[in-house]
Amino acid sequence: MLQNGARQRGARANDMIRLSIPVRQALARLTLPVLIAASFVLLLVGKADTVLTERARMALADALAPLYGVLAAPLGNLRAGVEEVGGLFELRSENARLRAENERLRQWQSVALALEAENAALKANLHWIPDPAVNYVTARVVADAGGVYARAVLLSTGPHARIAKGQIALDDRGLVGRVTERGTRSARVLLITDINSRIPVRLERSRGQAILVGTNGPRPRLMYWTEGQAPQDGERVVTSGEANAFPSGLPVGTVRISEQGAVEVEPAARLDRLQIVRIFDYGGHGIVPPEGVVPRPQGMDRHR
Amino acid sequence: MERLPGIRPRESLLRRLDMAARWSFPATTTALLLLAAAAPLGLPGQGELQAAIALACVYFWSLFRPASLPPVVVFAIGLLADLLSFGPPGVGVLTLLLVHGLAMRWRRVLVRQSFLLVWLAFVGVAAGAAALEWALTSVLTFRLLPPAPGFLQAALTAGLYPALATLLTRAHQSLAAPERA
Numbered sequence: 362m363l364q365n366g367a368r369q370r371g372a373r374a375n376d377m378i379r380l381s382i383p384v385r386q387a388l389a390r391l392t393l394p395v396l397i398a399a400s401f402v403l404l405l406v407g408k409a410d411t412v413l414t415e416r417a418r419m420a421l422a423d424a425l426a427p428l429y430g431v432l433a434a435p436l437g438n439l440r441a442g443v444e445e446v447g448g449l450f451e452l453r454s455e456n457a458r459l460r461a462e463n464e465r466l467r468q469w470q471s472v473a474l475a476l477e478a479e480n481a482a483l484k485a486n487l488h489w490i491p492d493p494a495v496n497y498v499t500a501r502v503v504a505d506a507g508g509v510y511a512r513a514v515l516l517s518t519g520p521h522a523r524i525a526k527g528q529i530a531l532d533d534r535g536l537v538g539r540v541t542e543r544g545t546r547s548a549r550v551l552l553i554t555d556i557n558s559r560i561p562v563r564l565e566r567s568r569g570q571a572i573l574v575g576t577n578g579p580r581p582r583l584m585y586w587t588e589g590q591a592p593q594d595g596e597r598v599v600t601s602g603e604a605n606a607f608p609s610g611l612p613v614g615t616v617r618i619s620e621q622g623a624v625e626v627e628p629a630a631r632l633d634r635l636q637i638v639r640i641f642d643y644g645g646h647g648i649v650p651p652e653g654v655v656p657r658p659q660g661m662d663r664h665r
Numbered sequence: 666m667e668r669l670p671g672i673r674p675r676e677s678l679l680r681r682l683d684m685a686a687r688w689s690f691p692a693t694t695t696a697l698l699l700l701a702a703a704a705p706l707g708l709p710g711q712g713e714l715q716a717a718i719a720l721a722c723v724y725f726w727s728l729f730r731p732a733s734l735p736p737v738v739v740f741a742i743g744l745l746a747d748l749l750s751f752g753p754p755g756v757g758v759l760t761l762l763l764v765h766g767l768a769m770r771w772r773r774v775l776v777r778q779s780f781l782l783v784w785l786a787f788v789g790v791a792a793g794a795a796a797l798e799w800a801l802t803s804v805l806t807f808r809l810l811p812p813a814p815g816f817l818q819a820a821l822t823a824g825l826y827p828a829l830a831t832l833l834t835r836a837h838q839s840l841a842a843p844e845r846a
Contacts (some may be wrong), residue, residue, distance in 0.1 A: 403754055407805075440707050492819030504703055508715070509802075509815070510799075513751060556811075655680065
C-alpha cells in the first residue's frame with residue numbers, strides 16, 4: 362500500500378516534469394536574447410536618464426567608500442614600503458640630487474621672502490582688499506573611478522561634509538580636477554587629464570588665455586591660445602577666472618612641447634598617486650550641472 | 666541527476682546549504698574579485714584589470730560550469746562591473762552576455778580541446794570584447810576615444826587568463842562542484 366502510493370506520487374511528479382521540460386527549454390533558450398535586448402534598453406536608458414545612472418553609481422560608491430577608506434591606509438603603507446625598498450638602491454644618487462635641489466631652493470627661498478615683503482609693502486600702500494579666506498575639506502582618495510576610458514577618482518567623505526558639484530580639487534602641488542558626482546559618503550572627481558575635461562587657463566609669462574584639453578593620457582594639451590602668444594616650453598600654466606568656473610591663479614602645471622610639436626602641459630599635481638586631496642568651495646557658479654537646468658514653463662515669461 | 670537510481674545522502678538542510686554555496690561559487694567569486702579589483706591597490710591599469718577579470722571569469726564558468734552561471738547572473742555581474750567602472754551603463758552587460766552566448770555555443774567543441782586551444786579562442790574573444798567596448802563607449806560619449814587602452818585591455822585579458830584559469834580549474838573540481846556536496 363505504502364509502496365504503491367510512493368510509486369504513484371513519483372509518476373505524478375514525472376508527468377509534471379515531462380510537461381515542463383519543453384517549456385523550460387524554450388524559456389532557457391529565450392532568456393539570453395531577452396537579456397541582450399534588455400542590455401540595449403539599459404544602454405539607451407543610461408544615455409537618456411543620466412540622473413538615474415548617477416544615483417545608482419553613487420549608491421554603490423557610498424556603500425563601498427567606507428570599506429575602501431579603511432583599506433586605503435594599510436594598502437598605501439604597503440605600497441610606500443615597497444617603494445622604500447626600491448629606493449634603497451639609489452640612496453646615493455638621490456641624496457646628491459636632493460642636496461643640489463636644496464641649494465637651489467635656498468636661493469629661491471630668499472628671493473621669495475624678499476618678494477613677499479615687497480608685495481606686502483605695495484599692498485599696504487595701495488589699500489589692497491585681501492581675498493576672502495576659502496573654505497575647504499580634506500578627503501582621502503579611495504579608488505580609481507575612471508575605468509578604461511575615463512580618468513577620475515573616488516573620494517571618501519564624511520556624511521556631513523559639505524561637498525557640492527563643481528567644487529575644485531587640489532592636492533599639495535596643484536589642480537587635480539572638479540567634483541562631478543556626489544553621494545552621501547563619497548564624491549567623484551573628474552581629473553584634468555580626462556578626455557571630457559576643458560579648463561580655461563592662463564599662461565603666466567605672456568598672460569595669454571588658452572584652454573586645457575584632456576586626452577586621457579598623462580599630459581593634457583593646450584588649445585585655442587591667443588594669436589601671436591604661442592606657449593613656450595617650461596612656461597607655468599595657472600587657471601584663469603574666465604567663465605567663472607575656476608578662481609584665477611591656481612597652479613596647473615608647466616608647458617612641455619613634445620617631439621611631435623604638440624603643446625602639452627605637465628600637471629603639477631601628482632595625478633598618478635593621489636592619496637589626499639582638498640576640495641575648495643570658491644563659490645564659482647559659471648557651469649551649471651545638467652539637472653540644474655530645469656526647463657521653465659512657457660507661460661511664465663509672458664506674464665512678466 | 667536526481668532521478669537516477671542509486672544511494673544518495675539524505676537531503677538534509679546542511680547538505681542543501683552546502684549545495685547552494687557550491688552552486689553560487691562562480692558568481693560570488695566573480696563579484697568579489699571585481700570588488701577587490703576596484704579597491705585602492707594603486708596598480709597601473711586597474712580599470713583594464715577590472716574588465717579583464719569579469720571577462721575571463723564569465724568565459725571560464727560559461728564553458729565549464731554553465732549551470733552555475735545562468736544569463737541572469739551574467740547580466741547582474743555586467744551591471745556590477747558597469748557601476749564600479751563608472752562607464753556608460755550597459756556596455757559591460759552587453760559584452761559579457763555576448764561572450765556568455767558565444768561560450769555556450771562553442772562549449773561542446775571547446776571543452777574537449779586542450780588548454781592551449783581554449784586559451785587561443787579566448788584571445789579572440791578578448792580582442793573582440795575590447796573592440797566592442799571601445800566602439801560602444803565611443804558612440805555613447807559622441808567622441809572618438811584613443812584606442813590604446815582597448816589594446817591594453819585585450820592584452821591584459823588574454824595574459825591574465827592562464828593564471829586565473831589555473832586557480833578556477835582547481836575550484837571547479839573541488840569547491841564549486843555541487844555534486845560533491
